[in-house]
Amino acid sequence: xxxxxxxxxxxxxxxxxxxxxxxxxxxxxxxxxxxxxxxxxxxxxxxxxxxxxxxxxxxxxxxxxxxxxxxxxxxxxxxxxxxxxxxxxxxxxxxxxxxxxxxxxxxxxxxxxxxxxxxxxxxxxxxxxxxxxxxxxxxxxxxxxxxxxxxxxxxxxxxxxxxxxxxxxxxxxxxxxxxxxxxxxxxxxxxxxxxxxxxxxxxxxxxxxxxxxxxxxxxxxxxxxxxxxx
Amino acid sequence: xxxxxxxxxxxxxxxxxxxxxxxxxxxxxxxxxxxxxxxxxxxxxxxxxxxxxxxxxxxxxxxxxxxxxxxxxxxxxxxxxxxxxxxxxxxxxxxxxxxxxxxxxxxxxxxxxxxxxxxxxxxxxxxxxxxxxxxxxxxxxxxxxxxxxxxxxxxxxxxxxxxxxxxxxxxxxxxxxxxxxxxxxxxxxxxxxxxxxxxxxxxxxxxxxxxxxxxxxxxxxxxxxxxxxxxxxxxxxxxxxxxxxxxxxxxxxxxxxxxxxxxxxxxxxxxxxxxxxxxxxxxxxxxxxxxxxxxxxxxxxxxxxxxxxxxxxxxx
Numbered sequence: 001x002x003x004x005x006x007x008x009x010x011x012x013x014x015x016x017x018x019x020x021x022x023x024x025x026x027x028x029x030x031x032x033x034x035x036x037x038x039x040x041x042x043x044x045x046x047x048x049x050x051x052x053x054x055x056x057x058x059x060x061x062x063x064x065x066x067x068x069x070x071x072x073x074x075x076x077x078x079x080x081x082x083x084x085x086x087x088x089x090x091x092x093x094x095x096x097x098x099x100x101x102x103x104x105x106x107x108x109x110x111x112x113x114x115x116x117x118x119x120x121x122x123x124x125x126x127x128x129x130x131x132x133x134x135x136x137x138x139x140x141x142x143x144x145x146x147x148x149x150x151x152x153x154x155x156x157x158x159x160x161x162x163x164x165x166x167x168x169x170x171x172x173x174x175x176x177x178x179x180x181x182x183x184x185x186x187x188x189x190x191x192x193x194x195x196x197x198x199x200x201x202x203x204x205x206x207x208x209x210x211x212x213x214x215x216x217x218x219x220x221x222x223x224x225x226x227x228x229x230x
Numbered sequence: 231x232x233x234x235x236x237x238x239x240x241x242x243x244x245x246x247x248x249x250x251x252x253x254x255x256x257x258x259x260x261x262x263x264x265x266x267x268x269x270x271x272x273x274x275x276x277x278x279x280x281x282x283x284x285x286x287x288x289x290x291x292x293x294x295x296x297x298x299x300x301x302x303x304x305x306x307x308x309x310x311x312x313x314x315x316x317x318x319x320x321x322x323x324x325x326x327x328x329x330x331x332x333x334x335x336x337x338x339x340x341x342x343x344x345x346x347x348x349x350x351x352x353x354x355x356x357x358x359x360x361x362x363x364x365x366x367x368x369x370x371x372x373x374x375x376x377x378x379x380x381x382x383x384x385x386x387x388x389x390x391x392x393x394x395x396x397x398x399x400x401x402x403x404x405x406x407x408x409x410x411x412x413x414x415x416x417x418x419x420x421x422x423x424x425x426x427x428x429x430x431x432x433x434x435x436x437x438x439x440x441x442x443x444x445x446x447x448x449x450x451x452x453x454x455x456x457x458x459x460x461x462x463x464x465x466x467x468x469x470x471x472x473x474x475x476x477x478x479x480x481x482x483x484x485x486x487x488x489x490x491x492x493x494x495x496x497x498x499x500x501x502x503x504x505x506x507x508x509x510x511x512x513x514x515x516x517x518x519x520x521x522x523x524x525x526x527x528x529x530x531x532x533x534x535x536x537x538x539x540x541x542x543x544x545x546x
Contacts, residue, residue, distance in 0.1 A: 003543040004402055011403035018405030018538045025530060102526050109533055116541050132542045 009057040013050055017133040020046040020170065021112070024143040027163055028108055029101045033094045033155055037082045040159050044074025047166050050133075051173050063178045070169065073188055078162060078195055085199050086155060089206060096153050104150050108143050115139040133174035140167030154205055154212040158198045165191055231322075237483055238323045242312035244492075245468075249311075249460035250274035252467060252503055257431075259507035274460065278453050286449030289350045299346035300447065300454040303339045307458040310335035311465040315472060317491035318480040319390055328387040329377045333370065336421075336465075339458065340366055347443030354435065358442025361518065365427060365439065368525035369420045375532025376413035379406050380473060382539050393476040405542055409535030411474050416528035418466035420521070422459070425510040427521055437515065464499070471498035 003011060023043040030036040048071035055063035086092055098104070115138035122134060144167060147160030169187075172179050179187075202212060209216050254271040261268025288297060313327040313335075327335075340362065347359035381387045383406065384395035420427045423440040433441050444455045472479060478494025480487035516524065 003404060004399055008401075008403065014542045015403050015405045015408065018409070018534070018542060021538070022409070022531075022534055025534070101523070105526065105530055109530070109537070112534075112537050112541075116537070135541045136538075 007057065009053060013053045013057060014132060016046050016050045016053060017136045017170065017174070020050065020166070021136045021139055024140045024163060024167075025105060025108060027159060028143055028147050028150070029098065029105055031096045031098050033086055033091055033096070033153065034083070036156060036159055037079050037086070040082075040163060041075050041079035043163060043166055044079070045071060047170055047173075048075060050170060051178070054173055054177065058177060060177050062181060063173070065181065066173075066178055066184050069184065069188055073192065074162075074166060078191070081195055081199065082155065082158070085202060089155075089202060089212065091155065091212065094153070096151065096156060098150075104146070108146055111142040111146060112139040115142055131174065134171055137167045137170035137174060140164070140170060143167075152213050152215045154202060154214050157214065158195075161194075162191070233483060234320070234322050237318055237488070238312065238321045241316045241318065241321065242308065242323070245311040245316060245464060246308060246457070246461060248496075248499075249457065249464040250278060252464050252499055253460045255500065256503045256507050256510075259504050260510055263507060263511045278457055281453035281456070282450050284449040286451055288448075288451075289446055292350050292446075295342075296346055296349040296446075297451070299342045299349075300451040300458075302342045303346075304454040304458045304461075306335050306339035306342075307461050307465070310339070311461050311468075313389070314465060314468050315390060315393060315479060316468055317488055317495055318483060319393060320481070320483075321390070324390045325388065329381065329389060329392075330374075330387060332389070333374060333377075336462070337366075337370065339462075343443055343455075346447075350446045352446060354438075354442045354445050358439055358445070361439045362443060365420050365521060365525070368522055369417045369528070372413055372525055372528035372532050373417040373421070375529060375536060376410040376417065379410040379413075379532060379535035379539055382536065383407075383543070389473070393472060393479065396473075396476050397479075397481075404539075406535040406539035407474060409531045409538060411470070413528045413531035413535060414466075414470055414473075416524065416531070418470060419509075420525055420528070422463045422466055424463075424506065426513050426516050426524060429515050437518070467499050467502050468495065471495065471502055 003014070006014075020043055023039055023046065027036055027039045027043065030039055048067050051063050051067035051070055055061065055067060086094070112135075116135040119135040119138060122131070125131075141164050144160045144162075144164030147163070148157045151157050151160060165187075178184070205214075205217070206212055251271065251274070254269070254274045257273070258268045258271050310332050312323050313332050315321055315324050344359040344362050347355040347362070349355070377387075380392045383404065384392040386392065386395075419425070423430055428439040429437060430440070432438065433445075435442075440459065444452060447455055472495070475498060478490060478498075480491030
């Protein structure tokens with residue numbers, strides 16, 4: 001089905017999904033921690049909006065609840081928790097220096113092309129009007145993974161992880177019109193528990209190495225070993 | 231056929247005539263936003279007339295290229311503007327030249343502008359030229375990426391076909407158009423030397439780009455250079471307005487259709503100019519070394535436009 005054959009509401013779903021992909025790129029290249037948290041909140045809001053619009057366009061009433069859940073959790077609660085964490089850790093004005101941001105962005109573009117190539121046979125099956133979004137959601141997952149690899153800041157890595165979850169949720173909504181409610185609630189609470197655990201971990205990491213730069217974790221053990229040997 | 235060429239000529243003259251008005255409008259809105267009364271909207275015309283009748287002085291070290299460059303820059307920019315449908319769609323000029331020719335003509339004008347900046351041998355000229363080349367080398371791929379996105383939807387690189395296709399489709403929400411729109415706006419800001427990239431209203435030596443290149447010009451040469459810059463702003467405005475919101479443009483050559491087309495384009499440019507003034511009031515000029523990141527964003531938007539066209543919009 002090409003774009004002109006869709007209703008306006010269905011076109012709007014695609015537009016929102018494309019914007020969510022764009023926000024993944026912004027998240028990847030945003031050096032300021034607080035701004036990155038805001039971008040993540042916007043992405044969560046967009047995913048919730050996609051779910052809501054799919055519910056309206058596809059007449060799937062159980063999606064209204066999951067849209068509400070996503071909005072409350074991904075756009076409000078988790079960003080607020082992260083915000084509070086960064087303030088308590090004294091990272092509110094923290095700016096990370098990114099090495100070669102343009103190159104990483106191009107790598108992310110390659111990931112988008114790759115996920116499109118992977119998804120092409122699946123799209124040929126012809127599921128619903130949302131099937132085109134599967135490639136986008138896979139790309140969001142992969143870019144979240146890239147962000148976890150590329151960022152050194154622990155909080156930024158958690159943001160990458162959470163945006164991966166956004167991509168997975170988008171895939172679930174677009175491929176199967178939403179998971180059963182039990183599964184969805186389970187995933188939501190898993191994410192919430194993960195967030196709480198991450199918060200505890202942040203304090204642990206900072207206590208042991210006095211920073212949240214994860215690269216220093218490796219360096220520190222190596223120097224310790226050398227010192228211990230000599 | 232002859233009437234079509236006449237209308238193309240009329241439209242080219244209209245481009246040159248409207249360009250100072252757009253600049254005057256932007257300045258006026260900006261002044262009002264900053265609580266100043268500002269110069270009258272028609273002030274750029276008076277400035278141009280004053281410069282045209284002033285004596286033209288040329289530096290001792292200037293080569294013939296320095297004297298020719300204003301004419302080449304003006305003609306190339308004007309020709310480029312003439313290929314963009316302004317009030318009517320089916321123009322012979324727009325049929326001859328497509329988007330790539332348009333980008334090429336602008337590049338020709340920029341090349342001579344940079345050469346002229348370096349010709350006299352002052353420090354500012356060379357500095358401005360090198361900065362201009364840096365900005366344009368980064369802006370051009372982003373611009374091509376954005377227009378290719380539109381061209382892929384219409385299966386043609388001709389501006390007329392793109393607009394006709396858009397008009398025939400009616401109102402369709404295309405993610406790719408949204409991204410291309412963002413990319414083209416960013417490129418237009420960089421290419422016309424507007425505020426996040428260059429400040430058009432000051433001659434501050436450390437930050438100026440366009441002003442540094444034309445610092446040595448006087449009289450009618452300066453008038454032509456300024457006028458070319460104004461036409462370029464109008465060109466990008468018309469490009470953004472008519473590519474993404476082509477409604478209202480005259481499909482036929484009747485006086486009524488042309489009148490509606492003119493009114494529509496004036497309204498669209500008025501809105502765009504006001505938006506530009508608001509943006510220039512809200513934003514501050516960024517450091518020169520931040521400009522590559524700014525244009526990288528434009529390139530990324532263009533690329534995402536292409537990709538989202540392929541992924542989301544083409545039916546399997």
